[in-house]
Amino acid sequence: MSGTFVGMPAFPEAARAAVGDQTLRGNLRHATHTIRAKRAKAVAEVSDWDQLREAGKRIKDHTLRHLDRYLVQLEERVTAAGGTVHWAADAEEANRIVAALVAETGESEVVKVKSMATQEIGLNEALEAEGVHAYETDLAELIVQLGKDRPSHILVPAIHRNRGEIRDIFRREMSEWGRPAPEGLTDTPAELAEAARVHLREKFLRAKVGVSGANFMIAETGTLVVVESEGNGRMCLTLPETLISVVGIEKILPTWRDLEVFLQTLPRSSTAERMNPYTSMWTGTTDEDGPRAFHLVLLDNGRTDTLADEVGRQALRCIRCSACLNVCPVYERAGGHAYGSVYPGPIGAILSPQLRGTASEIDASLPYASSLCGACYEVCPVAIDIPEVLVRLRERVVEGGPVVRDGNRVVLRPAKGHAAERAAMRAARWAFARPGALRAGQRLASRTRGLHPRTLPGPGRAWSATRDLPAVPAEPFRDWWQRTHGGEEAK
């Protein structure tokens, strides 16, 4: 995974600023709570939700198990339908392929429909370096781009912005990029949407090259699918002469029929709609309609490595609905930027350290960015057991072990900075394996209880900065039990 967000501090530090930012917290709280309630209602309407969830999980697991076969089938079908397939092992290769394809057209601008894969690889920046401007056309993406900001949510990248902030961004920035914002623009949603529409229309009609992602790719037919709410994506997919789609290899489904499951679960989980307003599907090229040239760039970028882990691979089932973000109490307080990746929230906490490895400070801290409350697992429409994967990755951080990186099996050493914790865990385990030692410790604590500080030194300071510790009782339970019920003291 490329370094769109390199040099990020570890999650706890990155989150601290967000926790203290009242506007941000208010925006996030309002947005997540609203969508949370709506999602619950939309899901409750479906009587066979549990079966749909199980079906989605099974289809994805089956596909991942036979990914090699389905990818080859997809390539055959896309080629037969007049498209060209390119394989990209990592971000750099993918960017190089896209830049070369754009250069062939001789164009210096492209329009984009929201694509997480291109954000993951930092395509806009790579194109910029080649003198090509990429214009985001999804409304929320546009806000992020104009605001020289980073997305903070999978589905609503500008979730951290309120209407007033958006109006200010439009007024200030639109003229730099094309058609300026109308005079006297207010912060009513209708006016903001209209301003964006007029601004974008100009781009759509001019652009010769479109770049997209895809929610699904169907191996059986070579079809790509984009699911969206605004219709801007459809413009991007149909108006330009050349269409380049950059898609992660895990986005594949074996058959057309499989799509049925996800077209039910995705909209309800993400926007709490029964059906999303626009579902666009394209298969290769046709003479009378749509782009004349179609290129599909299949992106690996850590996905095959992720597949090698029998627990962690379930993260590749993700359909990017963002339901887990909206219910996550940690995301709600920390905001999306703290996760240091285009994939924030619970899914980001398990996906980024797998795609990028756990070597950087931010990636090693992400598996701990959760209280393991399990709310994310409960809502995930493909039943990814996020807490299970988090614990798996924590093991990787503190104990090391075998992993696959760039296709090679390597043995990771335990991450640095955990020595004190490891020693404490070991000591605790030693004492807990000896009831006598535990008891001696308890007695010592009871006897010295008058001396205990209510604030702690070392790593405990973080706790006692905002909470009081309970007083140590005069008599631990086991002493009381022995005094009142007798019983053999264990060694």
Add this chain to the structure above:
Amino acid sequence: MRVALFLTCVNDTLYPDTGRAVVKLLTRLGVEVDFPMAQTCCGQAHYNTGYRHEAEPLARHFSDVFGEYEAIVTPSGSCGAMVRELYPRMGERARAEGRGDTLAATLAPVVPKTYELTEFLVDVLGVTDVGAYYPRKVTYHPTCHGLRSLGLGDRPRRLLDAVKGLELVELPGADECCGFGGTFALKNPDVSAAMGADKVRNAESTGADVLCAADNSCLMHIGGTMARLETELRPVHIAEILASTEEEPAV
């Protein structure tokens, strides 16, 4: 019926009142309670922080100590979930890693016999009215592991509803995590504290005197936050409410 009380290391050391309440309650209901003195810790903190290999000997020790009993009762949703949900997973992993079936076989006997207290009362003893008396306004926080891993559902609420004198008030945002999460509270102190503060404010908005839960770890975090926020609310473990009677009311 004779059961083993698994009190958990946190309860034993910091909250002995909860253990005494469980003994009093179960004895009153005609259950013979034993406290195996060799018990220590289920290994949850180790496991969830990533120290699986440190957790394994603790899980084995747990099975050695409790394996013989008919039922194991614990007043902690998260430690109950550790045994019921994660012990089988530890066994499977050992098997997948080619370490054979011994860990799975050692841990298997305790898994189905371990019950969280409210679950034991409602499902095994079949009671919801335990004859308790507690004249206070109470709001209930369902802890995450009790709620999602063990699926306690409305069992605690039904038990509280049957307590004489008790007025149960709904907690807004009840299903949201309080922010404790074991070592999460240490590793992400700012986020954890913000979650705790919201939980306390929600509880305050109910006008209750007492916030009750079935897990002292969460209550330690919530209670510590309450002390800092200087609220009138008090954290109380559900066992202490259920053990309270007209003759011997809890303070």
